[in-house]
Amino acid sequence: MKKKHWKCIGIAAVVLLFLIYLAAANFLVSAALVPSTMEKLDAFSRITEDSMEALVQTDDIEQQKEKAWEETEKWAESARGEKVTKTSEDGYKLVAQEIYASSDSHQWALILHGYTGWKEEMYPFAAWYNQNDFHVLVPDMRCQGESEGDFIGMGWTDRKDNLMWIQYILEKDPSAEIVIHGQSMGAAAALMLTGEKSLPDNVKAVISDCAYTDAYEMFHQKMKEWFHLPAFPLLDTANLMLQLRGGYDLKKASALEAVKKSHVPTLFIHGDEDKMIDVGMAKQLYEAPACTKELLIVEGAGHAQSQDKDPETYYGTIQAFLQRNTPASFVMKNPEEVFFDT
Incomplete structure (x- = not known):
């Protein structure tokens, strides 16, 4: 009788531990996506603080960032545009800011922000493209900024949303020639788009700034740092929970697999001191596709800091890449007319 009693207690304990484990995995999904x-748990502020601490803290980067925002604010005073709202195929309201070019240009830039980001932080890039006579569309990706959603998409669910934004551009301008410029998660989202068979030929180039190879590997590297939890075996269980709750698989959210199928000219950019997403990921991404490609490694730049560490090289490389690899109809101004002051 006693043996049976202890056996029941043992089974109950195992079941309880398993339920606690599942609850922890489920909690991790919410805390990360x-x-x-995230806000209730202070996870957002903690991740932001950890990310800020990992950045390169030098006077030149800080000064250039401040100057870039000053120039962006001046540009915004005269920029014209409108807020656009569309509904995703699964019923969420998504919001983007459209900025008009000063002429009847067919040049368009779709600019994509990073993890836990929002459209406004990408306005310095929008300013540069707009000053180069591009119409610009800057969305809040799902579950971030003003856009609705259930889970942050890590580029995977975003690829369909961004196909919707591309279709919006083509409805306005069937002759549009589109550059997709993404940073961090936005860069991974842009690369995932290039693997889609349904991507219109109107997409002429991708600028991928500090993308990760895939979402699973990115979280695998950050589990202990952000959540003080071991990646194994919790991440795999959390990924299963995400598939049940959010309908997508972190392992399928792979920019690396997507670029292997890409035919879109792509410029990969990364800082060599990036502590968030290792520069080795940029090299893996660069080596994978057969499309026209170039790689720019910016010395002394941390995560998403390349444009502030060396703006002339950053924007100058983008300009040269677009002029070499996009239609002759693309018009780019002289660098001194559009670079932010250094």
């Missing part, structure tokens, strides 16, 4: 939960 649901902004409202």
Whole structure:
């Protein structure tokens, strides 16, 4: 009788531990991919603080960042545009800011922000393209900024949303020639788009700034740092929970697999002191596709800091890449007319 009693207790304990484990995995999904939960748990502020501490802290980067925002604010005073709202195929309201070119240009830039980001932080890039006579569309990706959603998409669910934004551009301008410029998660989202068979030929180039190879590997590297939890075996269980709750698989959210199928000219950019996403990922991404490609490694730049560490090289390389690899109809101004002051 006693043996049976202890056996029941043992089974109950195992079941309880398993349920606690599942609850922890479920909690991790919300803590990493649901902004409202992240805010309640202070996970958003903690990740932001950790990310800021990992940045390169030098006077030149800080000064250039400040100057870039000053120039962006001046540009915004005269920029014309409108806020656009569309509904995703799964019923969420998504919001983007459209900025008009000063002429009847067919040049368009779709600019994509990073993890837990928002459209406004990408306005310095929007300013540069707009000053080069591009129409610009800057969306809040799902579950971030003003856009609705259930889970941050890590580029995977975003690829369909961004196909919707590309279709919006083509409805306005069937002759549009589109550059997609993404940073961090936005760069991974842009690369995932290039693997889609349905991507229109109107997309002429991608600028991928500090993308990760895939979302699973990115979280695998950050589990202990951000959440103080071991990646194994919790991440795999959390990924299963995400598939049940959010309908997508972190392992399928792979920019690396997507670029292997890409035919879109792509410029890969990364800082050599990036502590968030290792520069080795940029090299893996660069080596994978058969499309026209170039790689720019910016010395002394941390995560998403290349444009502030060396703006002339950053924007000058983008300009040269677009002029070499996009239609002759693309018009780019002289660098001194559009670079932010250094």
